[in-house]
Amino acid sequence: MRGLAAGNWKMNGTAEDLDEIRKLISGHPAPACDMLICPPATLLARMADIAAGSALQVGGQDCHPAPSGAHTGDISAAMLRDAGATHVILGHSERRQDHRETDQMIRAKLETALSRNLAAILCLGETREEREGGQTLDIVGRQIAAGTRNLDYSADNLIIAYEPVWAIGTGLTPTLAEIAEVHAFLRDQLQGACGGKGAGAGVRLLYGGSVKPSNAAEIFALPHVNGALVGGASLRASDFGAIVQALAAAAS
Ligand code: PGA
Numbered sequence: 001m002r003g004l005a006a007g008n009w010k011m012n013g014t015a016e017d018l019d020e021i022r023k024l025i026s027g028h029p030a031p032a033c034d035m036l037i038c039p040p041a042t043l044l045a046r047m048a049d050i051a052a053g054s055a056l057q058v059g060g061q062d063c064h065p066a067p068s069g070a071h072t073g074d075i076s077a078a079m080l081r082d083a084g085a086t087h088v089i090l091g092h093s094e095r096r097q098d099h100r101e102t103d104q105m106i107r108a109k110l111e112t113a114l115s116r117n118l119a120a121i122l123c124l125g126e127t128r129e130e131r132e133g134g135q136t137l138d139i140v141g142r143q144i145a146a147g148t149r150n151l152d153y154s155a156d157n158l159i160i161a162y163e164p165v166w167a168i169g170t171g172l173t174p175t176l177a178e179i180a181e182v183h184a185f186l187r188d189q190l191q192g193a194c195g196g197k198g199a200g201a202g203v204r205l206l207y208g209g210s211v212k213p214s215n216a217a218e219i220f221a222l223p224h225v226n227g228a229l230v231g232g233a234s235l236r237a238s239d240f241g242a243i244v245q246a247l248a249a250a251a252s
Helices: 015-027 041-051 077-082 093-098 103-115 128-132 136-148 176-191 213-220 237-251
Strands: 004-008 034-038 056-060 087-090 119-124 158-162 204-208 227-230
Touching: 004 087, 004 158, 004 204, 004 237, 015 034, 015 041, 015 056, 015 237, 034 087, 041 056, 077 103, 087 103, 103 119, 103 136, 119 136, 128 136, 136 158, 136 176, 158 176, 176 204, 176 213, 213 227, 213 237, 227 237
Parallel strands: 004 034, 004 227, 034 056, 056 087, 087 119, 119 158, 158 204, 204 227
Antiparallel strands: none
């Protein structure tokens, strides 16, 4: 399975930061994995122009479930495509928290994204309290089922990112055994009840939450980890490039 190194710039970046994208592309003209950056919407079209013809793909960070209409401040799946996006992140824990997104809302967005030819990165993960309460597999099991049960998807247009909420932006990561346990569980779900007409076996599973050059290789060596969703360390070409290289090396 080809790995995916995905970067999420969140609410960071203005035009001057596009230089990092130029550096990333020139430093990694043909990586042995897929490479994606999801910038803020304001940079999407410019980043897509820079990335045209390169190994880098660009994506959005959210989209509205409706195709268009009176939704001030929102962005539609068609707009993301129009700006050059091939992917969209959905259900990130910051959106679940900041915008009170529910599993049902995320499911509606997912269906819209797929229908508009965007590949979706569905994010899921437990809070610290849920982990300490021994509920991790229940929570991620509920989230992946809500997102994928009876969904018509393929291994090309759905990606799952396991991101423990408490590991995002904190420098903390689960133990390798904990990451491996959740990824094996998610793979199992994708081969079973969440299998989507058999496509689940090929869906890539990303780990996200404080991935950096120093821990990427050991995470990528785990079974059922097919890449990473990277926040802070995706903002600099040198850091993200090192993560891309670690993923490419894990695949070889
Ligand atoms: P982080 O963010 O790498 O800064 O922890 C990951 C994410 O939110 O996708």
